[in-house]
Each structure stands twice: as structure tokens, then as C-alpha cells.
Amino acid sequence: MSERPRIAVLGAGHVGPAIARVAIAAGHPVTIAASGDPAKIALITQVLIPGAEPRWAADAVEDADIVVLAIPLHRFAAFDPALVAGRLVIDTMNYWPPTDGVQELFEDRRYGSSEIVQRRLARSTVVKTFNHTGYHELEAELRPAGAPDRRALGVAGDDPGAVDLVAEVVERVGYDAVRLDGLRHGRLLEPGGPVFGASMSRPEFERAVSAEAA
Numbered sequence: 001m002s003e004r005p006r007i008a009v010l011g012a013g014h015v016g017p018a019i020a021r022v023a024i025a026a027g028h029p030v031t032i033a034a035s036g037d038p039a040k041i042a043l044i045t046q047v048l049i050p051g052a053e054p055r056w057a058a059d060a061v062e063d064a065d066i067v068v069l070a071i072p073l074h075r076f077a078a079f080d081p082a083l084v085a086g087r088l089v090i091d092t093m094n095y096w097p098p099t100d101g102v103q104e105l106f107e108d109r110r111y112g113s114s115e116i117v118q119r120r121l122a123r124s125t126v127v128k129t130f131n132h133t134g135y136h137e138l139e140a141e142l143r144p145a146g147a148p149d150r151r152a153l154g155v156a157g158d159d160p161g162a163v164d165l166v167a168e169v170v171e172r173v174g175y176d177a178v179r180l181d182g183l184r185h186g187r188l189l190e191p192g193g194p195v196f197g198a199s200m201s202r203p204e205f206e207r208a209v210s211a212e213a214a
């Protein structure tokens with residue numbers, strides 16, 4: 001029996017399956033759900049994410065230690081916060097008006113998108129990561145700990161215990177986790193920020209975020 005945290009991935013588009021695959025490879029039990037009947041994702045799960053268990057979203061979350069939210073932000077307004085109440089939620093989502101359209105909820109530029117997600121998921125603990133790397137790179141760029149070309153990923157959250165747990169997942173999957181001080185610094189990981197889409201080592205990443213956070 002695995003002692004790795006159980007991960008439920010909500011979203012079976014581009015990002016969800018990529019995260020599910022790397023999590024399975026790292027030894028995590030993984031369930032995955034889209035917005036509806038798991039029968040609709042049974043075949044792609046079997047072919048693209050062997051080892052993951054397709055479920056209804058509520059069933060996927062039920063026994064999960066960590067929930068990965070990998071849905072487009074234009075679908076977030078219809079997402080029921082009660083589904084993930086009391087859960088640690090990894091927010092992989094980006095606000096991208098060219099594809100999401102203008103979403104009033106995310107137009108308040110005083111806040112990063114994950115702060116807005118956290119406010120709406122008030123009974124969950126939100127940690128932002130995996131949002132600033134392309135889904136197609138996630139497997140190609142992972143490396144074992146200590147590899148000279150291992151890439152860094154930022155991990156931002158307000159709850160230090162939750163950040164530690166998520167950072168362990170990031171490290172286990174194959175990236176150096178760089179902890180950012182609070183969800184508000186998750187803005188540094190967003191589109192237009194200094195590390196978005198960039199492949200950087202830990203020192204490069206730390207320099208890039210500290211220059212902006214200063």
C-alpha cells in the first residue's frame with residue numbers, strides 16, 4: 001500500500017492528464033474527473049493515464065489528500081466550492097482572457113488569480129504551482145534530484161504545512177520546489193510574470209522572483 005498522498009485531479013483536458021501521469025510515476029495514487037460521467041473519460045484515462053482511476057468529481061475528491069484543480073478559469077464560476085471544502089487544493093489555473101474571455105471575477109488586478117480562487121474556496125487551503133509550465137513540457141523536463149539541469153517550479157501558499165506537502169510532491173515528481181512567501185506572491189508565477197513559461201534552475205528562479213518581489 002502506497003503511503004504517498006492520494007491525489008484527485010479535476011480536469012481531464014491538457015494539464016490534468018499530464019499532472020496525473022507524473023504523479024503516478026512518482027508513486028501517488030491518482031483519481032481523475034472531468035465535469036461529468038467518468039465513463040466519458042474511461043478510454044482516454046486507460047490509454048493516456050494508465051494507473052489513474054476515472055471517477056465522478058465528488059467521488060474523486062472524497063478520499064483525496066490533495067485536489068489538483070486543472071480546469072479553465074472561465075469554468076471556475078460554475079465550480080461548486082463545497083466540493084473541495086476542507087481540502088488542500090493545488091491551483092494550476094491561469095487567467096488568460098484571449099481563451100477564457102473577460103471574467104469579471106478575475107479582473108481585479110489588485111489580486112493574483114489564486115488569491116481570488118482562495119477567496120471563493122474559502123473553506124479550502126489553496127497552493128499555487130504547476131501553472132507556469134506547459135503541459136507538454138511537464139514530463140520532458142522532469143529530472144531526478146541533484147541533476148545539474150533540474151528545473152525549478154514555484155510553490156505559493158499561505159499555509160506553510162500545505163506548502164510543504166505540495167513542495168514534496170513537486171520535488172518527488174522531478175522539480176526543485178521554490179517556496180514563495182504567501183499566495184499573494186503567486187502573481188510572480190502568472191502569465192506576464194518573470195518565470196512564466198521559463199525553464200530555470202533553482203538559483204535562476206530564485207533570482208528572478210526575488211528581483212520582482214523586492
Ligand SMILES: NC(=O)c1ccc[n+]([C@@H]2O[C@H](COP(=O)([O-])OP(=O)(O)OC[C@H]3O[C@@H](n4cnc5c(N)ncnc54)[C@H](OP(=O)(O)O)[C@@H]3O)[C@@H](O)[C@H]2O)c1
Binds near residue numbers: 131136
Ligand atoms: N495548457 C497549458 O499548457 C497550461 C499549463 C499550465 C496551466 N494551465 C491552466 O490549466 C487549466 C486547464 O487548462 P487545460 O488546457 O488543461 O484545459 P482544457 O484542455 O480545456 O481542459 C478542461 C478540462 O476541465 C474539465 N472541467 C471543466 N469544469 C470542470 C469541473 N467543474 N469539474 C471537473 N472538471 C471540469 C473539462 O471537463 P469536460 O470536458 O467534462 O467539460 C476538461 O476535462 C487552465 O486554467 C489553464 O490556464 C494550462
